[in-house]
Amino acid sequence: VSDLGEQALIARLRARVPPPPAWVTVGIGDDAAAIEPARNELEVLTTDILVEGVHFDRRWSSSTDIGHKALAVNLSDLASMGARPRGALLSLVLPSTFPVAEFDALLGGFLELSTRHGVALLGGNLSTSPGPLIVDVTAIGTVHRRRMLMRSGGRPGDALYVSGTVGGAAAGLARLTAGTATAAGGNEAATAVRRYVRPEARVRLGLVVGRNRAASACVDLSDGLADAVRQLASASGTGATLAADAIPLDADVERVARAGGADPLLTALGGGEDYELLFAVPPRRLKGFQAACRLARDVAVTRVGALTAGTELVLDRGGQTETLPVGFTHFERTG
């Protein structure tokens, strides 16, 4: 890209970005973007940065995957607040040798997802680097104050529900690392790999649950289910019990874990990047929550445990209880 230059790349980008909606007063091309806030709503902001060699590996994530994932992880944060996504800023630090075709592919992955969720690309910046590829996204959304989901609203007695399945991204990453992505495992292996390289944020589910005030708290599973339970319970000032038998394991994680001599449940609990949502649901809202989830038609939800009085975090394996293991953390991953 370095022979094209920043202005040419920006022109290339602008040519592909759909015309902005009316609430965008100043879009791409000025020093900053300016937008009209949504009436009577809060503005929700989040940012997440993907660095080559830390958060992705170009050997197994295509540029399209990377562009998609950089937005998806931010949409997941908005979804966990019950917010409707509106716009995003995209900053790219490109290796000087990064081919223009890869720039186009990265942008394509971003724009396919942003268009699907009605997210306007508002601005950002481009620079080149002798070092790694860096893709940084700030996403903004809106939510009505009383429909917002926070981590801190849970109470003892609330049921814990998780969307989709857990452990798929960990299984996919393990397959990629071991080079067995295309080997034994068939469709389930391919699905696991796809979950890791191209996650889907549960935007509609978070939005519908928030709008129906059907949950008392929510967090996303960026760092795994065990970590999500810990974060939600800690913010809510409660303990939690997870029922091992109830946890909806991804179809591939069992095979991958056993092949590696690991416990499938612990692999799934500690495996990050599933980008599912964990909800706390008060007993009186259980029916409303289930109705909202059906309405969302996004993904199934499964009851996996409950918040408890105190601060203990417990994993219940068929009556045998143990302390919930420590989850995955981005912070300790360095490769």
Add this chain to the structure above:
Amino acid sequence: VSDLGEQALIARLRARVPPPPAWVTVGIGDDAAAIEPARNELEVLTTDILVEGVHFDRRWSSSTDIGHKALAVNLSDLASMGARPRGALLSLVLPSTFPVAEFDALLGGFLELSTRHGVALLGGNLSTSPGPLIVDVTAIGTVHRRRMLMRSGGRPGDALYVSGTVGGAAAGLARLTAGTATAAGGNEAATAVRRYVRPEARVRLGLVVGRNRAASACVDLSDGLADAVRQLASASGTGATLAADAIPLDADVERVARAGGADPLLTALGGGEDYELLFAVPPRRLKGFQAACRLARDVAVTRVGALTAGTELVLDRGGQTETLPVGFTHFERTG
């Protein structure tokens, strides 16, 4: 920092961040931040990322400098829109070996500047990396729609004014690169170095000029005066003439350029990172503009040229005219 872990660092950060203002509904610690928009104002958003080895060098920028600059370059973008800064998200990718004392210093540089400008730290994220230090800031501000400054409002006949002096950051960087920062040059050299490593955004000037609707267009000098003139003229659909004699050169750039056998004027015109503001001012607003600048009591402004009909960009050297040279660009700098 890797032996402390993300949660401990976040706790360390939270302990130092002042309590958020009332318009912050959800601050640090949830999946995303949530804020109340300012009444009847537009929301202004900008993001800029500083990467070690690309945008800064830890041999000559202290961690305090880096934390300061990462916010300052974003505040400069808000200033050029006439926006009042309100909040920021801060994302750090820290080398695993980054000492905790340096983390504290970086945060200190950020917080000193954010506190001074009333900017609330709303959130962000932390991760570790085997690679370079990355400091990414998204800043948000507000501006009344009719008081906003854009690049595109200039008209032929508008005067061009620049704040402060130009070329200081280029001189400072040249001194640092050559290792002569502390050699001949005395206070002026020290000032130039400081302008490069710890720039001040012209927040108050941009705000007051915007509020008084005293300029038709504005852009900041992140990539140098020549580039700023080009951007403003291009967005406004005009040409421009710069009067070489009128350009307020930094006191050190002349010495540094001559020592390197370069033209001081061209060094200053092409030198990035001054973070001054360039304004276009319609003839009927000249008095109002000057009054607003005095009111701002931020920094002096100097008339350096005018927008013209057509699209030509001209440098007038005492009657001899030439095409305005191409400016500095981050995109071509790779070290």
